[in-house]
Amino acid sequence: MSTTADFVRANTRLAPVPFLPELVLHQADEPIELWERTEAGGAQQPPPFWAFAWAGGQALARHVLDQPDLVAGRDVLDLATGSGLVAVAAAKAGARSVVANDIDPLSLAAAEANAAANDVRVALIEGDLLTDGYAEAGVILAGDVFYSREMASLVLPFLRAAAFRGALVLVGDPGRAYLPTEGLVLRETYEVPVIESLESVPMRRTSVWQVLTH
Incomplete structure (x- = not known):
């Protein structure tokens, strides 16, 4: 993962997260420039979701840090981890184990770098877990996963199936359309500070929800 890790570090700087000052994160200084540069790489390269602290992830991470009993001593999966912010928060809050999952290798490189920067351990799983599920986790965390109709149609059955088998399933979302x-x-x-060039506003009202079985 050295090449991807080098790319992450070359395009970000380590800085505190405004809504979570106890954590640091590798974040892009010029988000639009990085986004455009990534898009120029072609359709095979996913957008750089890993380079930003998205509102849903910030709210979910804040919720977990403020209520550590939600994850303490439990096995946690951070689905579509992006930067790994939520995974890092879960580890900080005392989770027994934390797995960060994403389809983007750069995301996992960012999650690994961010875990190291915050002195916690996070395991990594690359690939799509939505088809087969992930029964190993007692807690499923997902920040900002309802950003498109396609993603929502795939992730919601996964989350509800996890809730049905007894997992605690929490999502953070700033009122996305889906x-x-x-x-x-x-x-x-929460009122969460966000990058205005990406979100068009400086703050997003963002909620943490628990997913039920139906």
């Missing part, structure tokens, strides 16, 4: 309207219980709402 957030489900049923089968969720509101746990907390």
